[in-house]
Amino acid sequence: MILLLGKNGQVAHELQRSLAPLGPVVVASRQGEGGVRADLAAPASLRDVVNQVKPRLIVNAAAYTAVDAAEDDEAAAVAVNATAPGLLAELAQRIDATLIHYSTDYVFDGSASHPYTESSPTSPLGVYGRSKLEGERAIEQTGARHLILRTAWVYGRHGKNFFNTMRRLACEREELSIVNDQVGSPTWSRHIAELTAQLIAQGLRDADYLAAHAGVYHLTNSGQCSWYDFAKAIIEPLPAEQRRCQTIHPIPSEAYPTPAKRPAYSVLDNSKLYRTFGLKLPDWRVALHQCHSPT
Ligand SMILES: NC(=O)c1ccc[n+]([C@@H]2O[C@H](COP(=O)([O-])OP(=O)(O)OC[C@H]3O[C@@H](n4cnc5c(N)ncnc54)[C@H](OP(=O)(O)O)[C@@H]3O)[C@@H](O)[C@H]2O)c1
Structure with missing residues (x-):
């Protein structure tokens, strides 16, 4: 039996489809709609x-993925992103x-200028990043069998994300100004889910191999771009009747202030995942093309 937490999120939405062929999956959500409740802020519900x-x-x-809201809501972010993952790892360990x-x-x-590896020094700029790092450490400290998959710039057709926001704004506005000095790797939620399912399938075939390779892995679509490049790649292929926006202006981060500071460069090196499991994701442009017209 697989227990999937976070039913309504972008990645969980895709996981429900990708995990289905692997066996029975129980899907839990914060409110328990559909029957199974697991609120990461309520430890008793996890137990x-x-x-x-x-x-x-x-x-x-x-x-807790609201990066800006987390700045004024540290206790909630830590409860969900740090304390709960530690408890989940402890509970997992108890039942093997x-x-x-x-x-x-x-x-x-x-501050780096080349892709971060799993052993690169961490130094989060805000509450969200700190709480997620604490979550990683809390899991590691339990000694439970685990995989921590660090991903980035997640988008998809389901949920609140940059891809859906740009498609909406392209219909509403004639001009857009998008940050051009933050660089990362846009990653399609479906690819994260499919790769996770492949990892699980390998683990089901060879549990010892998975156990021996527990740890942190970087998992993003390959390649890199700025938010401005990503916006252009989302908007330009839209048919004329779906697109009011004719001009996209590149702007510096200072022109678009946010409560939480974002890393200027957060490209992740995915080679450990490939070396260990023989798995990698395609270039972000290929993924975006597939997301525009998914099957
Ligand atoms: N989004 C990104 O760009 C990004 C980038 C890097 C890493 N990640 C990581 O990737 C993972 C998946 O992210 P995502 O983009 O799929 O997130 P998402 O779309 O924001 O979904 C997060 C889900 O978590 C649920 N949740 C929040 N608080 C909860 C609580 N107390 N109890 C139970 N569920 C709760 C939300 O439930 P409700 O629907 O009830 O609010 C929502 O369904 C997360 O670990 C995230 O940190 C995301």
Whole structure:
């Protein structure tokens, strides 16, 4: 049995489809709509769900992801992103289950000029990144069998994300100004889910190999771009009747102030994932093209 947490999120939405061929999946959400409740801010609900489901595998795709709101809501971000993952790992260990958890490029400060590896020093710029890093450490400290998949710039057709926002704004406005001095790797939620399912399939075939290679892995679509490049790549292929926007202006981050500071450069080096499991994701432009017209 697989227990999937975070039902309504972008990645969890895709995981529901990708995990289905691997066996029975129990999908839990914060409010418990559909029957199964797991609120990461309520430790008792996590104990209850793990005790009831007794999963072989817990996939935690739930998180406090509101990067700006977290700046004024540190206790909530820490409860969901740090304390709860630690508890999930502890619960997984007690029943000999594996935990798959997602983390973020925002554990880095963005001062690098070449892709970050899993052993690059972390130094989050804000509350969200700090809380996610604490979550990684809390999982590691339990000694539970785990994979922590750090991803970045997640988008997809489902959910609140840059891809959907740009498509909407392109219909509403004639001009857009988009930040051009933050560089990262846009990553399609479907690709994260499909690669996670491939990792699980390998783990089901060879649990010892997975156990021996527990740890942190970087997992993004390959290549890099700025938010401005990404916006252009989202908007330019839209048919004329879906597109009012004719001009996209590149602007510096200072012209678009946000409560949380973002890393200027957060490209992740995915080679450990490939070396260890033989898995990698395509270039972000290929992924975006597929997301524009998914099957
Ligand atoms: N989005 C990105 O750009 C990005 C970048 C790097 C890493 N990541 C990581 O990737 C993972 C998946 O992110 P995502 O983009 O799929 O996130 P998302 O779309 O924002 O979804 C997060 C989900 O977590 C749920 N959640 C929040 N608080 C909860 C709580 N107390 N109890 C239970 N569920 C709760 C939300 O539930 P509600 O629907 O009820 O609010 C939502 O369904 C996360 O670990 C995130 O940190 C994301």
